[in-house]
Amino acid sequence: MERRTFIKGSAILGMTIAGGASLVSRSGMYHGETQRKIYRILNSDGMHVGTLPIMRAFAGGYTDHVSPFVLLDEFGPVETEPNADPFKVEAHPHAGVIPTTYFVKGSGHHKDSLNYDFNIGAGDFMLFSSGSGAIHMEEYGQFIDENGPVVHGFQIWLNTPKQYKWDAPTALVHRTDSMDKIVGENYNVQVILGSLGEAKSQVETYSPAFYYHVKMKKDARLDIPTDPTHNAFIYLIDGSLELHEGKKLTKNQIVLYERGDSLVKLYAESDAEMLVLGGQPLDERVYSYGPFVMNTEEEIQRCIQNYNSGRMGNPEMVNK
Numbered sequence: 001m002e003r004r005t006f007i008k009g010s011a012i013l014g015m016t017i018a019g020g021a022s023l024v025s026r027s028g029m030y031h032g033e034t035q036r037k038i039y040r041i042l043n044s045d046g047m048h049v050g051t052l053p054i055m056r057a058f059a060g061g062y063t064d065h066v067s068p069f070v071l072l073d074e075f076g077p078v079e080t081e082p083n084a085d086p087f088k089v090e091a092h093p094h095a096g097v098i099p100t101t102y103f104v105k106g107s108g109h110h111k112d113s114l115n116y117d118f119n120i121g122a123g124d125f126m127l128f129s130s131g132s133g134a135i136h137m138e139e140y141g142q143f144i145d146e147n148g149p150v151v152h153g154f155q156i157w158l159n160t161p162k163q164y165k166w167d168a169p170t171a172l173v174h175r176t177d178s179m180d181k182i183v184g185e186n187y188n189v190q191v192i193l194g195s196l197g198e199a200k201s202q203v204e205t206y207s208p209a210f211y212y213h214v215k216m217k218k219d220a221r222l223d224i225p226t227d228p229t230h231n232a233f234i235y236l237i238d239g240s241l242e243l244h245e246g247k248k249l250t251k252n253q254i255v256l257y258e259r260g261d262s263l264v265k266l267y268a269e270s271d272a273e274m275l276v277l278g279g280q281p282l283d284e285r286v287y288s289y290g291p292f293v294m295n296t297e298e299e300i301q302r303c304i305q306n307y308n309s310g311r312m313g314n315p316e317m318v319n320k
Contacts, residue, residue: 034261038243038255039256042062043253050089058071058254059072062256065256065257066233067159067286068158068205068282070158070288072156073156075151075154077150080106087139088137091315092135093135095130095291095294095303095307096292099130100155102124102192103153104213106150106151107122107151108138111318113134113312113315118173121175129160131164135312137319156277159282161282174202178201182199187216189212194209196210210278211276213275216239218268221266223265223266224265230278230281233257233277235254237252239251239270240270241266241274243255
């Protein structure tokens with residue numbers, strides 16, 4: 001059985017937070033209260049994964065400020081054409097990492113060597129817990145008639161803590177009823193992972209992590225409480241934000257915060273849409289090779305051997 005090759009450095013398609021503080025909404029930016037300080041603002045890079053255009057915010061870097069996450073890709077928005085070839089990422093392996101997929105618009109189709117075969121609709125959240133290793137493929141889904149022709153979403157990788165790296169792989173889709181939503185006068189928040197105030201997600205993770213999809217109207221302001229010992233960062237999908245000390249965040253940029261303070265303070269200079277993410281740093285060495293994320297070079301070699309020997313499954317069967 002011939003193994004498909006993968007490129008070193010390549011990345012594929014791409015519960016617990018907050019102390020007793022509450023989400024606060026105000027209009028107009030202000031400063032002076034304790035808030036998280038900015039470490040760095042980064043620009044995303046445009047590229048293709050398979051046939052799908054993406055914006056990559058980070059992949060394998062800035063571990064001290066993004067752990068337990070290791071990669072963030074925005075795919076689309078892109079419109080599917082009638083009778084055109086589907087947007088597709090061919091069968092490929094993963095091990096030691098949890099690629100998560102969240103659709104804002106459109107739908108996706110996931111099939112893997114674990115015999116999971118399902119469609120993911122807008123608002124759904126999938127975790128492909130690759131563990132000791134498995135193969136999957138991804139393409140746009142069968143809900144096009146219901147959700148429209150535009151495909152837009154995110155593949156964001158959660159790192160797996162060392163003690164779970166070699167667990168049996170699995171895949172799970174959480175529908176929108178597993179995730180609470182906060183609706184305010186000039187903002188709304190979908191709580192995909194973790195909790196915020198009284199809103200909680202039912203999605204479980206190996207280590208504490210949070211993942212919010214936030215929309216703010218122009219001139220709205222949000223104070224988002226986080227655990228000061230956890231990482232926090234924001235990816236701006238659209239619009240413009242004013243941040244700490246008057247710094248600006250524009251579309252497809254990401255801001256990484258320092259640890260040590262709780263509040264993430266945001267002011268929307270225009271209608272804005274973003275992802276707010278973070279969690280407890282794993283504080284473990286990260287050694288990655290393409291789709292494999294482990295703790296040592298020896299573990300990476302073991303993953304490669306397992307893939308080449310067929311222990312992760314047959315990519316030809318996954319692609320059928």
